[in-house]
Amino acid sequence: MSPTTLAHAIVAGVLLGCFYALMALGFSMIRSVTRALNLTHGDLIILGGYLGYWLWIGSGLHPLFLVPVAAAALLPLALGWQWLFQRLREPKELSSLVLTFGLSLFLQNGMLALWPGEYRLIASEALTASVSLGGLTLNRGRLLVAGLALAAVGSLHVALGHSRWGRAVRATSVDREAAALLGINVDQATQSTFLLAFALSGGVGVLFATLHYLSPSGGAELTLLAIVLTIWSGAGHARSVLGAGILLGVVETLTLLWSGPRWRELIVALMLLGTLLARAGGLVPRRSR
Amino acid sequence: MPRGGLIATGLVGLALILLPPLSGFHPYYLYLVSTGLLFGTLATSWNILAYAGQVSFGHAAFVGLGGYGAALASLHGLSPWAAIALGGGLGAAGAVIIGLASGRLQGASLALATLAYAEMWRAIAQNWDEVTGGGAGLIGIPALPTLPWPSPDVSGGRAGGYYLSLALLASVLAVFAGILRSRLGLALAAIREEEERAGLLGVHPLPWKLLAFGLSGFWSALAGGLYVHTVRVVEPDLVFSLHFSILPLVMATFGGVGTLLGPAGAALGLYLASELFLHPYVPAFHQLPYALALIVVALYAPGGLGTLFRRRRHGAA
Amino acid sequence: MALLEARGLSMAFGGLQALRGVDIAIEARQVVGLLGPNGSGKTTLFNILSGLLRPTTGEARFDGARLTTLPPWEISRLGIGRTFQIARPFAHSTVWDNVLVGVTFRARRGPRAALERRREVERLLATVGLLDKARATAGELSLGERKRLELAMALSTRPTLLLLDELASGLSPRGREEVMGFYGQLRGEGLTIFAIEHSARVLSRVADRLLVLDQGTVVADGRPEQVLASTRLVEAYLGEDDEP
Ligand SMILES: Nc1ncnc2c1ncn2[C@@H]1O[C@H](COP(=O)(O)OP(=O)(O)OP(=O)(O)O)[C@@H](O)[C@H]1O
Numbered sequence: 001m002s003p004t005t006l007a008h009a010i011v012a013g014v015l016l017g018c019f020y021a022l023m024a025l026g027f028s029m030i031r032s033v034t035r036a037l038n039l040t041h042g043d044l045i046i047l048g049g050y051l052g053y054w055l056w057i058g059s060g061l062h063p064l065f066l067v068p069v070a071a072a073a074l075l076p077l078a079l080g081w082q083w084l085f086q087r088l089r090e091p092k093e094l095s096s097l098v099l100t101f102g103l104s105l106f107l108q109n110g111m112l113a114l115w116p117g118e119y120r121l122i123a124s125e126a127l128t129a130s131v132s133l134g135g136l137t138l139n140r141g142r143l144l145v146a147g148l149a150l151a152a153v154g155s156l157h158v159a160l161g162h163s164r165w166g167r168a169v170r171a172t173s174v175d176r177e178a179a180a181l182l183g184i185n186v187d188q189a190t191q192s193t194f195l196l197a198f199a200l201s202g203g204v205g206v207l208f209a210t211l212h213y214l215s216p217s218g219g220a221e222l223t224l225l226a227i228v229l230t231i232w233s234g235a236g237h238a239r240s241v242l243g244a245g246i247l248l249g250v251v252e253t254l255t256l257l258w259s260g261p262r263w264r265e266l267i268v269a270l271m272l273l274g275t276l277l278a279r280a281g282g283l284v285p286r287r288s289r
Numbered sequence: 290m291p292r293g294g295l296i297a298t299g300l301v302g303l304a305l306i307l308l309p310p311l312s313g314f315h316p317y318y319l320y321l322v323s324t325g326l327l328f329g330t331l332a333t334s335w336n337i338l339a340y341a342g343q344v345s346f347g348h349a350a351f352v353g354l355g356g357y358g359a360a361l362a363s364l365h366g367l368s369p370w371a372a373i374a375l376g377g378g379l380g381a382a383g384a385v386i387i388g389l390a391s392g393r394l395q396g397a398s399l400a401l402a403t404l405a406y407a408e409m410w411r412a413i414a415q416n417w418d419e420v421t422g423g424g425a426g427l428i429g430i431p432a433l434p435t436l437p438w439p440s441p442d443v444s445g446g447r448a449g450g451y452y453l454s455l456a457l458l459a460s461v462l463a464v465f466a467g468i469l470r471s472r473l474g475l476a477l478a479a480i481r482e483e484e485e486r487a488g489l490l491g492v493h494p495l496p497w498k499l500l501a502f503g504l505s506g507f508w509s510a511l512a513g514g515l516y517v518h519t520v521r522v523v524e525p526d527l528v529f530s531l532h533f534s535i536l537p538l539v540m541a542t543f544g545g546v547g548t549l550l551g552p553a554g555a556a557l558g559l560y561l562a563s564e565l566f567l568h569p570y571v572p573a574f575h576q577l578p579y580a581l582a583l584i585v586v587a588l589y590a591p592g593g594l595g596t597l598f599r600r601r602r603h604g605a606a
Numbered sequence: 607m608a609l610l611e612a613r614g615l616s617m618a619f620g621g622l623q624a625l626r627g628v629d630i631a632i633e634a635r636q637v638v639g640l641l642g643p644n645g646s647g648k649t650t651l652f653n654i655l656s657g658l659l660r661p662t663t664g665e666a667r668f669d670g671a672r673l674t675t676l677p678p679w680e681i682s683r684l685g686i687g688r689t690f691q692i693a694r695p696f697a698h699s700t701v702w703d704n705v706l707v708g709v710t711f712r713a714r715r716g717p718r719a720a721l722e723r724r725r726e727v728e729r730l731l732a733t734v735g736l737l738d739k740a741r742a743t744a745g746e747l748s749l750g751e752r753k754r755l756e757l758a759m760a761l762s763t764r765p766t767l768l769l770l771d772e773l774a775s776g777l778s779p780r781g782r783e784e785v786m787g788f789y790g791q792l793r794g795e796g797l798t799i800f801a802i803e804h805s806a807r808v809l810s811r812v813a814d815r816l817l818v819l820d821q822g823t824v825v826a827d828g829r830p831e832q833v834l835a836s837t838r839l840v841e842a843y844l845g846e847d848d849e850p
C-alpha cells in the first residue's frame with residue numbers, strides 16, 4: 001500500500017467521520033435527554049434524503065438550499081415522536097426499542113410506497129467536482145459536508161455549553177427529576193431537543209443523498225452507526241461525538257482499504273457487536289446492589 | 290387453561306386441520322394460512338426466549354440461517370427433509386453463539402446485540418457470493434414432495450406444505466408446553482424474574498439460557514427452511530429481512546409474552562388480517578397493524594413490556 | 607478448623623471503603639450475631655460470602671473450599687444459604703415456585719422425583735407458616751409473609767450455614783417473636799447461623815456470640831453479655847436500637 005493511498009484513506013476517513021458525527025448527533029441528543037433509543041433515527045435521515053431528492057428533481061435548486069426545507073419538514077414528526085416517547089413505560093430503554101422498531105417498519109413501508117423502484121441520488125454537478133488539496137484529490141461534496149458537520153457540531157457545542165437553553169438540556173440529561181425541582185422547564189428542554197434532533201436528521205438526509213444512493217431500508221445501517229458512536233462517545237457531548245465519529249470514519253476506511261468495499265455492512269455490524277460486548281454494561285449499567 | 294379456552298383452542302385447531310378440504314384446496318388461501326402458521330411458529334419460538342427474559346431483535350438471523358442452510362443442502366442433493374433439519378441445526382448453533390452474549394449483556398443491550406447479529410448474517414449472505422450467490426441469492430430449490438391427496442394439481446401441491454406448517458406449529462407449541470411444566474421452565478422463569486437470586490438458589494443461568502436460545506433458534510430455522518422450500522428461492526433480503534425480527538416480536542408481545550397460545554394466535558390473526566383486509570385495498574399500508582400493535586404494546590400494555598413478561602406458574606412440582 | 611473462615615476481607619466501591627481487613631472464624635453449629643450501624647458493611651460482607659461480590663482483597667473459606675473465587679450457584683451448592691434484608695422473592699411467581707427453585711436446583715443431581723420435591727416444598731412452607739399461601743403470587747404477600755418466604759427460600763437449598771440479613775427488622779412485635787422462634791428452631795436443627803440484626807436485644811437472646819462491625823472493621827467480638835456490657839460500644843454503635 002503506497003503512502004499516498006494511506007494518506008488518502010485517512011483524509012477520506014476524517015471527512016467521512018465528520019459526516020458520521022453530524023449524522024449521529026440527533027440520536028445521541030435524544031438518548032441523553034430521554035434515555036430512549038430511537039431505532040427510527042436512520043429512517044428519518046433517509047426520509048429527509050427522499051424529501052430533498054423530490055424537491056431537487058422538482059426545483060433544480062442547489063441541494064444546499066434544500067437542507068433547511070427538509071429539516072423543517074421533519075419538525076411535525078419530532079412532536080409526534082416526543083408525544084409517543086413521553087408515554088413509554090418501564091423498562092424504558094427496551095420499550096423505546098420496541099416502539100421505534102415498529103415505527104421503523106411503518107416509515108420504511110411508507111417510503112417504499114412513495115418512492116418505489118430504483119435507488120435515488122442527488123447527483124448535483126455542483127457537488128461532484130473534485131478539488132485538489134496538497135496533492136490529494138478530494139470530492140467537493142464530501143469536503144462541503146465535512147465543513148458543515150464541523151460548523152454544526154461546533155455551534156451545538158457552544159450552545160450546549162454556554163446558553164441558558166444548553167444548561168437546561170444538560171441538567172435534564174443528568175437528572176430529570178432534580179432538574180425539574182430546580183425550576184428548569186424539562187418539558188421545554190426535551191421538546192427543543194427533539195425538534196433540533198429531527199431538524200438535524202432531515203438536513204443530514206439531504207447531504208447523505210448527495211453522497212449515497214437512497215433506499216427505503218438503508219436507514220438501518222445509519223442507526224447502527226449512530227448507536228456505535230453514541231456508545232463510544234458516552235451520550236450527550238457534541239465534542240466527543242465528533243471525536244468518536246472521526247475515529248469511526250478512519251477505522252472504517254482503513255478496514256475497507258484492507259478488506260475491500262463489499263464487506264462494509266459486515267464491518268458495521270461487527271463494530272456494534274464488538275462495542276456492546278466490550279462495553280458490557282456501558283449502554284445500560286448493570287444494577288448493583 | 291379454563292374450559293372455554295380449551296374448547297376454543299380445540300375448535301380453532303379443528304378448523305385449521307379441515308381448512309384445505311373446506312376451502313376446496315384453494316392454493317392462494319392455503320399459501321396464506323401456511324405462511325400465517327409459519328409466523329405462528331416463529332412467534333412461539335421467540336416466546337420461548339422471552340420466557341427466559343431475553344428479548345430478541347434478531348430472529349431473522351435464525352430464519353435466515355435455517356433458510357440458507359436448508360437451501361444449500363437441498364441444492365447439494367440432500368433430501369428436503371434432511372436439508373430442513375440441517376438448517377434447523379444451523380439456526381440452533383447460530384442462536385447459541387449469540388446466546389453466549391447474554392452472559393454479559395441484558396435488556397436493551399442484548400436486544401441491540403441480536404439486531405446487529407442478524408445484520409451481520411445478512412451482510413455475509415449478501416456478499417459471500419461464492420457460497421450464497423450474493424444479493425441475487427439461490428434459485429431452483431427443489432419443491433417439497435407433494436401429498437398424493439387429493440391430487441397434486443388440485444391444490445398446486447400446497448396441501449402438503451400446509452400440513453407441514455401446521456405440524457411445525459403444533460410441535461413448537463408442544464415443546465413450549467413441555468417447557469412450562471419442566472425444570473427448564475422453572476429455571477427460565479427464575480432467570481427472567483431475578484437472575485441473581487436464581488443463581489443463589491443453585492441455578493447456573495447461562496446454560497439454561499443457551500438451551501432456550503438453541504430451542505428458539507432451532508424452530509425458527511425450521512420455519513425458515515420450510516419457507517424457502519415453499520417459495521423455492523432464497524435471497525438475503527428475503528430471509529434475513531427485518532420483518533422476521535420485527536413480526537415475531539410484535540405478534541408475541543401483542544398475543545401475550547409467556548402465554549402458551551397467545552403469540553401463535555396473534556400471529557395468525559394479525560397476519561391474516563393484514564393480508565386479507567389491508568393488502569388488497571391499501572397495499573402500501575398493509576403492515577400498519579404490526580406498527581400499531583407495537584405502539585400499543587410499548588405505550589399501553591399496563592406496566593409496559595415488564596408486565597407482559599409476567600406469567601404465573603402454578604405449582605406443579 | 608472453623609466452618610467459615612475469612613481473612614483480611616476488604617471491599618472498595620470506588621473511593622468508598624466498605625470493608626477494611628475483616629477477619630472472621632465461625633465454628634460449626636454456632637449462632638453468631640452481627641451488629642453495626644447503618645452502612646458499616648454488614649450486608650457487603652454477606653454479599654461477598656454468598657458470591658455476589660468479589661472482595662478487593664482477602665479471602666474466605668467454607669468447609670475448606672475457597673469461596674471468593676466461586677460463583678453464587680457453586681457457593682449455594684457448597685451449603686451456604688442467605689436471605690435479603692429487603693425481601694427479594696420472584697415477585698411474579700407463586701410462593702410455591704419461589705421455594706421449588708432451590709429445592710430443584712440445589713445440587714447438580716437434585717431430587718428427581720416430583721413427589722419428593724413436592725413434599726419438601728410443603729415441609730418448608732409449613733415451617734414458615736405459608737402453606738395456605740402456596741398459590742398466591744409472591745408480590746401479593748405482606749411484608750411479614752415476604753420475610754418468611756425469604757427464610758423458606760434460603761432453607762430450600764438445604765444449607766449448613768445460613769446468612770440471615772435483618773430477618774426481624776420492620777416486623778411487628780408479634781412478627782419479631784415469630785422470628786425469634788425460627789432462630790431457636792433452626793439452632794435446634796443444628797444449623798450454623800450468621801445473622802445480622804439491628805436490634806441488639808433480639809440478637810443477644812439467640813446468639814452464642816456477637817460481632818460488631820463499624821466502618822468496615824470488626825470492633826468487638828465475644829459473648830453477647832461481654833459485648834453488650836461495654837457501654838461505650840452500646841452507646842456508640844447500638845444506641846439507635848429504636849425497636850421496643
Ligand atoms: N454495590 C454497591 N455499590 C456501591 N456502594 C455500595 C454497594 N453496596 C454497598 N455500598 C456501600 O457500602 C457501604 C456499606 O453498605 P452495607 O449495605 O454493607 O451496610 P450495612 O451495614 O448492611 O447497612 P444497613 O444497616 O443500612 O443495612 C455503604 O456506604 C453503602 O452505600
Ligand SMILES: [Mg+2]
Nearest residue numbers: 648649650691
Ligand atoms: Mg444491610
